[in-house]
Amino acid sequence: MLSASRAAFALILTALLLALSPGSAIAQETVVVTELPPYTTQQADGRWSGPAIDLYRAAADRTGKDYRFVAASQGTGEPDFPVYADPNLPSGQIRSLPLHTDSIGLIGIGNRSGFTMGLLGLLTPGFFKTVAIVALLVLIAGTIFWLVERRGNDNLQADGSKSRGIGQGFWWAGVTATTIGYGDVVPRTGGGRIVAMIWMLFSMALTAVFTAYLVSLTGQQGGSRSLSEAVAGKQIGIVAGGAVVRSDLSQAEAVQTFATLDTALAAFDRGTIDAVAYPYQPARKAAGDRNVSATDGSIALPVFRVSSDELRQELDRAILSPAWQERVQQAFSR
Template structure:
């Protein structure tokens, strides 16, 4: 009798557990056994790249393929425009848009997955190691400030050695020379001693003169190292000076791609700029010296420049709000949570970092 009651109790428990298990598996089962998902894409290298044969590749495409494989779902790509992404998602014509730009305005209309990449804004510029850039740097305030400080130092040392040597070393510092001429001789001696050239045309002969010379040689070694680094930085680094936005942009011939975040930013800041429909075309304008810079996302700039050996340009990040990319979905989409879980699993793998390095070179 007791065995019958026990079996009946177990049967009741199984009856309650079955619906609970089925309820917990509903979303996953529907996606695995349901219809083929429609995934919206739009060419935007290096995230979404359209091949000549109509195939799709890029960072976002490869990430989605890994996510879909993890979720065990089928899908097909449909090309749409970024402007229509919200509309087609709301009308359920598309299930997912791969390159959703996460903004406050967009978040009010659609849902987003976890952010999978952050694109910093940058400026593409011509390489700075050319003669004109170096020549311009010689007229920078920093260069002349360093030169003036060095001259003052040499003048001080030269004056000291003149007054110490002038009476006993008439051939080099005293004699018929005026005070100005004597100090000039000391200035010359301090300069050639500091640079270790040492012509030998002038040299101290007194005890205190030689003692000062020895101390000056030791000090000059450190001074030379510091000043050399400062002068090289002033000459070679002035052209590579970080761009201050939006101030520096107003003094540059600059361009942006139509509809880009850079174009929106410059309109808001009332910066005069040219618009191009194609990023490569705008970069070629820099090469032809028709532009000073192109403002765009760093990943897109680096990918485009590295893909074209004729574009010898550098990319410099600028302090503008970055762009955040995520998968865009319809509001309250049942796909959001499963996609987020799969997304977290995929981006933790070394393969994801390899894909980023492949499409986005570290430096340009």
């Protein structure tokens, strides 16, 4: 009886020592999370959601990592994710690939749509330069047509006035290029008809190119505005330590740095700055009823800062997968 009690006690003691010994269980790690919609969002009950949260959970589960999420606002140290891919971070840190490539957005400078935006999109030096080039081509074609047709076409003689005759040729070339074809001026000679045929074929391509250019100026779906032109001569705010840095906004009149996005938006509301530069997709979530426009400036953001190379490899593998790219696009489209 005594020997049985001793054996039982020995088994209990052995189990206790094993439980308390180092490496007998996986220690729970605190993961500091920054709220950055739509990547990470903390619900009212404290739970975390978002594509970056799901990605971390899946990679951590595959590597057997035990963890708990803690909000960065609770002052528990530097955030682990999402953090921006700052090249000045210590080289010894293990960081994943960027989760997403986004464009630089401007809060306070809106993408106006419809008729108004269509008109404003034409008021650019590039548009007027293109119109001048097209007009010159039409004038050259009209002049050639007049030179060939002037002796055999009464409509181009214009009472013997050379300028008025060239003007009639210019009118014909413009009407022909736009396929309107009023019929008031038509080729009468063989040479004029050859010129007309060549011009009609050429103007088909010219019209297609010009139309595509107009669409690029006025179409908003899938389009973005020039960052340098949008910030030129303006006071722009950025968030300290964020993805958008001063060098991205070299054309701005001045760049002010703010501790948080909220303080930057407050400065914009007061009229202290003209716009806030911020990653476009998160800017759409944070801007409220303020206008937000996308630009042609691009940034890679954000990354995971992890404690092991094994976890980094799992995260990178998932980030490079088509499924992750589709998931991110779905989150942004909502």
